[in-house]
Amino acid sequence: MPEFDLVIIGGGIVGASAALAGVRKGARVAVVDAGLAGRATDAGAGIVSPVALDRGELRPEWTSVITECVGYYRSLLAELDAIDPAGAGSATFEQVGELVVAGDDPQEQAALDAVAERLSRPEGRRAHGITKPVQTIDGADLRRYWPELRGDLRGLYIAEVGRVVGSRLHDRLMTATRRRAQGARDGAAFELIPGAGMLDPLDSSPRVRVGHRVLDAGAVLLATGAWAGADLAGFGVYVDIRPIRGQLVHLRLDGQQTGMRPIVNTPGGGYLLGFDDRIVVGATHEDVGFDARVTAAGQHAVLSAALDLAPGLSAATVLETRVGLRPATTDGLPLIGAVAPAIHVATGLGAWGLTLGPLLGELAARHALGDPLPTRLDFLRPGRPLLKESA
Known part of the structure; x- marks a missing residue:
């Protein structure tokens, strides 16, 4: 039996949202975070808008995803406020x-x-x-x-x-994850592990190395933003992301x-x-x-x-x-879904990170833990032409 049901590499807004979703499902979750300089969550402006100004609305499915992610904020904030009433308000x-x-x-x-x-x-x-x-x-x-x-x-x-303070929302997501895991009766657990997580490509089941520690995982979710390409290269999977x-x-x-x-x-x-x-x-x-x-x-x-x-x-x-x-x-759209058995990715959110991250992080975690990914997200699958496997 693996030590964790889900290991998330990357502790930004996507990773924090995924961790909360995993604990909600009763999973044993670890977040591995290297604290790399330039993490987009910490610097994002914080615009949460359903209206794109930079691409025309030529893809109804893209508009629908943005709208759904913005709408999700209300239910997410209500949950965070119930768990952490002291953190409610415009500071988030x-x-x-x-x-x-x-x-x-x-x-x-x-x-x-x-x-x-x-x-x-x-x-x-x-x-x-x-x-x-x-x-x-x-x-x-x-x-x-x-x-x-x-x-x-x-x-x-x-x-x-609306506008959001990305660092504040991130901290509240992590607080909610810890509090939900504490005293959970459904087996849920949570651990935040500082350090650089490296996928081990030599094992048939997912393993993540953090320094001298090896984490056995039922599934791994890469939420490492622009660094996800390097994380996947060891598996012979090359993602067009920069x-x-x-x-x-x-x-x-x-x-x-x-x-x-x-x-x-x-x-x-x-x-x-x-x-x-x-x-x-x-x-x-x-x-x-x-x-x-x-x-x-x-x-x-x-x-x-x-x-x-x-x-x-x-x-x-x-x-x-x-x-x-x-x-x-290249096409300006995120990548979300499985890239190898038990290896999943959620990245490529570009300037939309704080708008899309909370919901896409949740859906990615649920998918990694066995739920089907909604078919409405098929156009964001990593298997589209942007992803190439090595010869």
């Missing part, structure tokens, strides 16, 4: 709405018009799980929300969008309450988020490998774009710059 998640804005750039204007047209129809809103009509807002009204914005912008207000560096700058407006301001998003990729103690602006998209450094060019690019969008932020205090290595695939 808050529905603040979203302003999608564009200036005079023709491409951004066209993208904004496409979003407005899509959400103007009841069937379009239903596809995204949006119940309230969107509002068109001009520059003067936009500045009532964010006085720092420049005056020539126009935009849309989408009420049903890190995309994102640098985000954290600011503070002294004397300003920014925690309930709506998210400001743009079709061009720039955004502003207000939290209780800071404003987050971002982000870069850099294909530079596993380089998690803050760079002068990255900071300059982020601040230049932010100040072009909101000149009134010029007097803000710079608190810090965070860096996340987003796991990206």
Whole structure:
């Protein structure tokens, strides 16, 4: 009998969600986490939105997954609040709405018009799980929300969008997992093991080596983000996944309450988020490998774009710059499912990590423990053309 029913390699938002799902099912779960620099969970901006601005809505199945993952937040937060009432509140998640804005750039204007047209129809809103009509807002009204914005912008207000503190949600997921496992009568158990977990390709049953310790597992779930490709290479399985560096700058407006301001998003990729103690602006998209450094060019690019969008932020205090290595695939879609007997993967969430991670982590864990993966996720299977097996 293996020591653990499920060993999860990777302790970010996907791994933490998977651990909670495993314990819910009465499983003995271990999470192996190396604490690598550049983990996307720790740096993510925190936008939780059912509306994609960067790919058009050409794939209804993709829209459906995003909508389902956003809807899952309500039930997940209710569970976390019941287990950990002291952690409830805006420090984890808050529905603040979203302003999608564009200036005079023709491409951004066209993208904004496409979003407005899509959400103007009841069937379009239903596809995204949006119940309230969107509002068109001009520059003067936009500045009532964010006085720092420049005056020539126009935009849309989408009420049903939230923002989350990724590190806070991660910690609450781990707390809930521990508390559910403590005193469990169904055999559930949980252990967090620091260190680099290595899959052992020599054994017929899954084994994970962490230093001198060997963990026997009923199943293994790789939730190591952009590092998943290297983890699978020992099995002769090569996944097309790479890190995309994102640098985000954290600011503070002294004397300003920014925690309930709506998210400001743009079709061009720039955004502003207000939290209780800071404003987050971002982000870069850099294909530079596993380089998690803050760079002068990255900071300059982020601040230049932010100040072009909101000149009134010029007097803000710079608190810090965070860096996340987003796991990206060629087609921009996640990989979730089995890649070998008892070896599963959940990665490739890109910039959608904090939106998709909680639900996809749960579904991946349940699948690793024997539940069928919903057929609606077939288009995300690792066996699609993005995955190649060695000769």
